[in-house]
Amino acid sequence: MSRWDGLDEFVAVVESGSFARAAEALHVSSSHVSRQVAALEERLQARLLYRTTRRVSLTEAGQTFFARCQRLVEERDEAFLTMGDLQNAPAGLLRMTAAVAYGERFIVPLVNDFMADHPQLRVDIELTNRTLDMVHEGFDLAIRLGRLNESSLVATRLSPRAMYLCAAPSYLERYGRPHTLSELGQHNCLIGTSDVWLFQQGEREHQFRPSGNWRCNSGQAVLDATLRGFGLSQLPDYYVVDLLQKGSLVSLLEANQPPNTAVWAVYPQRRYALPKVRLLIEALKSGLALRPEYRCERAD
Known part of the structure; x- marks a missing residue:
C-alpha cells in the first residue's frame, strides 16, 4: 500500500464538499472514494471527517491533515505538469x-x-x-x-x-464646489463599497469618512447617482475618464488625488x-x- 493511497480522495471530498462530487471529479465510484478515505483514517488511527446525510465536514484532526495534504497533492501534480508536455x-x-x-x-x-x-x-x-x-x-x-x-x-x-473625486455640473451649480479637503464635510457624499476616501495632503495620506443620504455597493450605481447630481463620489478611472473628458462630470480637488x-x-x-x-x-x-x-x- 502506497502512502499516497487515499490522499487524493480525501482532498477531493473536502474541496468538493461531498463524496459524490469527489467521485465525479476523480472519475471513480462513490464507494471507491468512501473505502479509500476510511482506509486512510484507519491507517492514521484518526477520524478526519464528520459524515451526515446532508454534509461532510472536517474534524479538528482533519483540518490539520488537510492543510498539509492539499499542498502535497498540488505540488506533486505541478511537478508532473512542469516536466510534461503541458x-x-x-x-x-x-x-x-x-x-x-x-x-x-x-x-x-x-x-x-x-x-x-x-x-x-x-x-x-x-x-x-x-x-x-x-x-x-x-x-x-x-x-x-x-x-x-x-x-x-x-x-x-x-x-x-487612479481614483477621482467628482460631481455632476448640476450638483456644483446648486451646492458649489469644494476647494479644500476641510470643505468635504459640507457636501452630500455618495458612498460605495468603501467607508473611507483616501486623499494626498502634502507628504501625508489623508483619510476622509464620507457621509450622505445615499449608499450602494455597486460602482455603476454610484456613477449613475453622481450623474444625476445627487452628490460627490470617489470612483476609479475606468468609470469616469470618458465622462470627465466629455464634461458630464467634473474632477474635484485634483491636487489632493491619491497616488495611483x-x-x-x-x-x-x-x-x-x-x-x-x-x-x-x-x-x-x-x-x-x-x-x-x-x-x-x-x-x-
Whole structure:
C-alpha cells in the first residue's frame, strides 16, 4: 500500500464538499472514494471527517491533515505538469476569482479570449466581492483592486488604478464646489463599497469618512447617482475618464488625488510556474492596456 493511497480522495471530498462530487471529479465510484478515505483514517488511527446525510465536514484532526495534504497533492501534480508536455501550453483546470462588477466588465471577456486560443484549458471563475482564502479554497489566481494587505501571496501589477473625486455640473451649480479637503464635510457624499476616501495632503495620506443620504455597493450605481447630481463620489478611472473628458462630470480637488493604486493578479508563488497561470496573467496585462477606459493622462 502506497502512502499516497487515499490522499487524493480525501482532498477531493473536502474541496468538493461531498463524496459524490469527489467521485465525479476523480472519475471513480462513490464507494471507491468512501473505502479509500476510511482506509486512510484507519491507517492514521484518526477520524478526519464528520459524515451526515446532508454534509461532510472536517474534524479538528482533519483540518490539520488537510492543510498539509492539499499542498502535497498540488505540488506533486505541478511537478508532473512542469516536466510534461503541458509545460508549453495552458491546460487543465484554472480556478480564479475577481470582484463582481470589475470581473464582468473587464476580466471575464479577456479570460474568454484566452480560452478561445487555448481550448484545452478549463476555467472556474468565482465573482465575489469577498476576499477569499485562495490557498484554503484552492484558487490559482485572484484579481484584486486597490491596495493589498500583507500576505504570503505574490502579486503582479496588471494596470494602474487612479481614483477621482467628482460631481455632476448640476450638483456644483446648486451646492458649489469644494476647494479644500476641510470643505468635504459640507457636501452630500455618495458612498460605495468603501467607508473611507483616501486623499494626498502634502507628504501625508489623508483619510476622509464620507457621509450622505445615499449608499450602494455597486460602482455603476454610484456613477449613475453622481450623474444625476445627487452628490460627490470617489470612483476609479475606468468609470469616469470618458465622462470627465466629455464634461458630464467634473474632477474635484485634483491636487489632493491619491497616488495611483493598481489592479493586481495575486497567486501562490508556486502557481506562477504553471503555463495556465503565467500566460493568463500576461494576457490580462496586455488586454487591460488596450482598454479605452485606461487611456487617461495620469502617469502610470
